Amino acid sequence: MSSHAIMRPRIKRAVQAAALLAGAILIVIPQPVSALDPVTSTLHPWYNPDFKANRCVPGTGSPQLVGSENAEKIWNYFLAKRVHPVLIAGIMGNMQAESGFRPDIVQGGSTSNTPRPGVGFGLSQWTPAGRQKLLIDRAKAAGKQPSDLGVQLDYIWWELTDQASFYKKRAGDPLFAVDPNSSSALRDATNVYLLKYEAPKVPNLSERLSAAKRILAKYGGNTPTGGGSVISESEDACAPDGSNGSLIGGMSLPTDQKWYDHNPRFFTKPHHDYPAADIPVPVGTPIYAVTAGTVIQAPTSSARSGYGLGVKIDAGNGIIMIYGHGTDGGSIQGAKKGDVVKPGQLIMHSGNTGRSTGPHLHLEIRVNGTKVCPQNLLDALGKGQTPPDIKSLPRSGCSY
Ligand SMILES: [Zn+2]
Incomplete structure (x- = not known):
């Protein structure tokens, strides 16, 4: 929102250098091992116009902030609001340029918990005293600081959607009017948010569009098509974000039933490449324990290596279950190392961490150290049929 991008040139150069470096790394790294295959990518859930929000948090005005870094939390916030991924990327490309996703950053590069009138502050570098006061008031009402990420996201959402907001009065609905299926959707969303919401004196679209592209590639898994710009706000058939609820033979699908039905x-x-299953679901999808067991490792590894932030469960009888590539493996209450989990219990949210090229859940089952094929088990659970004994699952024939 500031008249200039907020960062001092030195910081800005560093950010640009980091972005260039990230680009360079992408070029040299060989094809990751645990990846969505091309067939899966073309079947991404967002291609379905009936795609519903991936996550519902009943009883609260705003979704939980799920993710390991601010960018991921922001992505998940808007996804839970059912904003189309292309439009989220447009919003976030702008945020990257304004604040680098730091809600406490002050124009010039210092940090603070509260804004100063006339000086850019927070995710969108709000500058006018009037808008800053609205943010401060909302923070007070929530018992939080104006620098709180959730408070700022709720404020942005209010500005974008409430008829009384300055933005809506001035600009109407240009962001949600962008057709996410058009070939210029990402550019249009980024530009409209830049001109109508941020309105800097020097509109640097190319920088913001590059950032939007990186964000969409990182969290979107694919360039989505299908669906409206805001995916229906009212209808809601998803289970509470807590447990799957439907158990068959004492086991649960690792996701909500709708993903199997979809x-x-x-x-x-x-x-x-080896017996396991890769289930493509958007970042933030609740993942449940298939079987009862004891958590023996969570997170499975760092956000960057191997399984990423996953959960490893000892199901007894020599059976080990590994749930990989989560956003928050190891941080969900009741699913930390040493905890005993029930089937259908929420253990993490899916993500794109570790060696992964697109958002998905990697499910691996080992029986006495040998990897077996989860497909028959998952298929039976999805169909509501009695699942096969895990020890009887085939040890080959499910990889290529
Ligand atoms: Zn995999």
């Missing part, structure tokens, strides 16, 4: 192939297709 496309059973996500659960039954072969894995790319």
Whole structure:
């Protein structure tokens, strides 16, 4: 919102250098091991116009902030509001340029918990005293600081959607009027947010569009098509974000049933190189324990290596279950190392951490150290049939 981008040139150069470096790394790294295969990518859930929000948090005005870094939390916030991923990327490309996703950053590069009139502050570098006061008032009402990430996101959401907001009065609905299926959708969303919401004196679209592209590639898994710009706000059939609820034979699907109903192939297709299953679901999707067991490792590894932030569960009888590539494996209450979990219990939210090229859940089952094929088990659970004994699952034939 500031008349200039907020960062001092030195910081800005560093950010640009980091962005260039990130680009360079992308070029040299060989194809990751645990990746969505091309077939899966073309079947991404967002291609379905009936795609519903991935996550519901009943009883609260705003969703939980799920993720390991601010960018991921912001992505998940808008996704839970059912904003189309292309539009989220447009918003976030702007935020990257304004604040680098830091809610406490002050124009010039220092940090503070509260804004000063006339000086850019926070995610969108709000500058006018009037808008800053609205932010401060909302923070007070929530018992939090104006620098709180959730408070700022709620404020942005209010500005974008409430008829009484300055933005809505001035600009109407240009962001949500962007057709996310058009070939210029990402550019249009980024530009409209830049001109109508941020309105800097020097509109640097190319920098913001590059950032939007990186964000969409990182969190979107694919360039989505299908669906409205705001995916229906009213209808809501998703289970509470706590447990799957439907157990068959004492076991649970690792996701809500709707993902199996949406496309059973996500659960039954072969894995790319060894017995396991890759289930494509958006970042932030609740993941449940298939079986009861004891958490023996969470997170499974760092956000960057191998399984990413996953959960490893000892299900007894020599059976180990590994849930990989989560956003928050190891940080969910009741699913930390040493905890005993029930089938259907929420253990993490899916993500794109570790060696992964697109958002998905990697499910691996080991019986006495040997990897077995989860596909028959998942298919039976998805169909509501009695699941096969895990020890009887095939040890080959589900990889290519
Ligand atoms: Zn995998």
